[in-house]
Amino acid sequence: MTMDALLVAARGAPASWVFVNEVQSAAGDIDAALSDEDWATCVEACRSTLRAAAYCRLVLAGYRGRCPEGALDLCLALADGSGGAIGGGLTGGSGGAIGGGLTGGGPEGRLLRELPPSWQADRAGAEAAAARVRAAVADLERELPIKMPVIRTAEGFFPSVRIGADLERLRAQLGLPPIDWMTWVL
Amino acid sequence: MDRTLVGTSLDAALARVGATPADLLAHGGSVLEAGTPYLVGSLAQGLGNRGSDVDIHLFVPGLARPTPPFLFFLDQTPVDVEHYPAEEPGRLVDGLSTATVATALGDIALAAPPDRRPRTWLTRWCTALPLRPDTPRVFDGAARALVTAHLLRATLSRTVLAWATAELVAASGADPGPAWALCTRSILDLACVGAGVLPAGDKWLPARMRLAALGEDLVDAATRARSGQATARLLGGLGLPALDPLEVTRLAPDPDATEVRIGRRRYLLTQFGRLEDAPAAVAGSCREVLGERGAGELLAAVTTGLLLLAPDEDAISERLSA
Numbered sequence: 310m311t312m313d314a315l316l317v318a319a320r321g322a323p324a325s326w327v328f329v330n331e332v333q334s335a336a337g338d339i340d341a342a343l344s345d346e347d348w349a350t351c352v353e354a355c356r357s358t359l360r361a362a363a364y365c366r367l368v369l370a371g372y373r374g375r376c377p378e379g380a381l382d383l384c385l386a387l388a389d390g391s392g393g394a395i396g397g398g399l400t401g402g403s404g405g406a407i408g409g410g411l412t413g414g415g416p417e418g419r420l421l422r423e424l425p426p427s428w429q430a431d432r433a434g435a436e437a438a439a440a441r442v443r444a445a446v447a448d449l450e451r452e453l454p455i456k457m458p459v460i461r462t463a464e465g466f467f468p469s470v471r472i473g474a475d476l477e478r479l480r481a482q483l484g485l486p487p488i489d490w491m492t493w494v495l
Numbered sequence: 496m497d498r499t500l501v502g503t504s505l506d507a508a509l510a511r512v513g514a515t516p517a518d519l520l521a522h523g524g525s526v527l528e529a530g531t532p533y534l535v536g537s538l539a540q541g542l543g544n545r546g547s548d549v550d551i552h553l554f555v556p557g558l559a560r561p562t563p564p565f566l567f568f569l570d571q572t573p574v575d576v577e578h579y580p581a582e583e584p585g586r587l588v589d590g591l592s593t594a595t596v597a598t599a600l601g602d603i604a605l606a607a608p609p610d611r612r613p614r615t616w617l618t619r620w621c622t623a624l625p626l627r628p629d630t631p632r633v634f635d636g637a638a639r640a641l642v643t644a645h646l647l648r649a650t651l652s653r654t655v656l657a658w659a660t661a662e663l664v665a666a667s668g669a670d671p672g673p674a675w676a677l678c679t680r681s682i683l684d685l686a687c688v689g690a691g692v693l694p695a696g697d698k699w700l701p702a703r704m705r706l707a708a709l710g711e712d713l714v715d716a717a718t719r720a721r722s723g724q725a726t727a728r729l730l731g732g733l734g735l736p737a738l739d740p741l742e743v744t745r746l747a748p749d750p751d752a753t754e755v756r757i758g759r760r761r762y763l764l765t766q767f768g769r770l771e772d773a774p775a776a777v778a779g780s781c782r783e784v785l786g787e788r789g790a791g792e793l794l795a796a797v798t799t800g801l802l803l804l805a806p807d808e809d810a811i812s813e814r815l816s817a
Binding site: 342350353357367372373374384386387421463490 | 544545546547548563568571656660664669671672673674676679696699701702714766767768794797798803804805
């Protein structure tokens with residue numbers, strides 16, 4: 310397997326941390342709400358997971374800062390569902406009517422549109438949403454150059470920290486500054 | 496007036512994750528003895544479920560600044576412990592403007608809301624539950640009332656931003672449905688805060704709506720609202736003065752986009768990690784700017800990090816106090 314070291318260190322590393330800290334934790338909330346038979350909160354957790362996944366994609370595509378809340382929601386709201394959603398551009402250009410540089414991204418905007426108002430959700434709606442969002446998270450995870458353990462578990466915590474330290478060493482070798490934890494948050 | 500609902504007791508809050516105060520204090524050991532510990536966050540707000548984290552804030556005399564979180568596990572439940580200077584809550588409240596206006600929804604601050612981090616702290620400290628008996632709440636009733644006025648203001652600012660965004664999307668010819676749905680969420684959030692159920696993580700909105708006992712009529716009307724008129728009716732129904740969302744929001748160059756020169760060419764390096772041709776200057780209320788540019792062009796500049804769409808806090812304060 311060959312990877313572009315600079316891409317892994319500069320974009321893959323922060324995207325992996327966004328995946329761990331934001332996507333994994335939001336996805337964990339989906340299962341917790343389902344176990345609690347709280348269908349409304351399950352749909353909300355699906356929504357949070359999709360927003361986190363969209364931010365993770367932005368970082369993987371070169372986004373440099375804390376999640377731009379308003380701009381992220383706007384991008385997702387404008388996603389036309391035909392794949393021309395978000396993703397900040399490796400490909401660039403003005404793909405959609407308004408999408409600007411945020412083209413060529415994932416399915417998050419379309420999936421968000423398909424969610425029912427959470428306060429009206431029933432078991433069937435919540436379970437269907439959970440299945441679609443889990444599949445989207447698995448797709449996103451496959452696109453990340455580094456596979457991370459689930460950090461907020463007793464088993465996954467230290468392995469994640471170890472991978473983080475290895476990524477920091479790679480970044481230092483390539484002349485990149487250490488990851489600033491306060492930057493890569495939703 | 497302090498209208499903050501206290502939704503739960505310490506025992507009931509920790510029971511949601513299958514724990515007791517005694518378990519927590521025993522597992523935390525000396526970590527929880529460095530200062531005065533409080534349970535904060537969703538569990539303390541009467542929210543949460545078996546998968547929730549336990550968030551603890553410790554107030555430590557003499558500490559210079561907040562410290563990064565310390566994590567331990569109570570069985571499978573993550574426990575985050577953060578240390579704050581004991582003086583921090585008082586310092587933050589002292590920094591809040593006391594200018595407020597009374598509305599049917601509650602007192603609303605006439606000042607720009609605190610930034611997100613201190614706002615989260617203030618929210619958490621309003622609803623914090625002491626871990627040890629005979630410990631006072633972090634804030635007294637007067638402080639909680641003032642913080643709530645600022646949280647109501649923050650939620651109102653977010654609502655007018657969501658409203659203006661939906662108006663711009665509709666004006667651009669794109670489907671405004673998802674943008675109106677976000678506006679609906681903000682209005683319901685506003686109604687919750689007005690009922691004393693303070694902001695929590697986004698996912699807790701429906702649970703907060705239940706705690707706030709929002710009326711079915713309001714929820715149905717908000718869910719159906721897909722126009723400026725419907726939004727204005729809803730906000731009027733909550734007891735807020737009339738606002739023109741495009742007058743009280745601004746479009747201006749995104750301060751995070753910085754100029755880069757390469758040879759003779761000038762670019763803007765955006766937060767999206769792209770070099771974009773610098774657009775002609777745009778700055779003003781959305782209403783003014785919309786007179787000069789198309790909505791589609793403006794939204795494209797927002798989604799590429801060239802322009803920032805934000806509430807005009809001074810204009811909102813002016814409208815509220817008119």
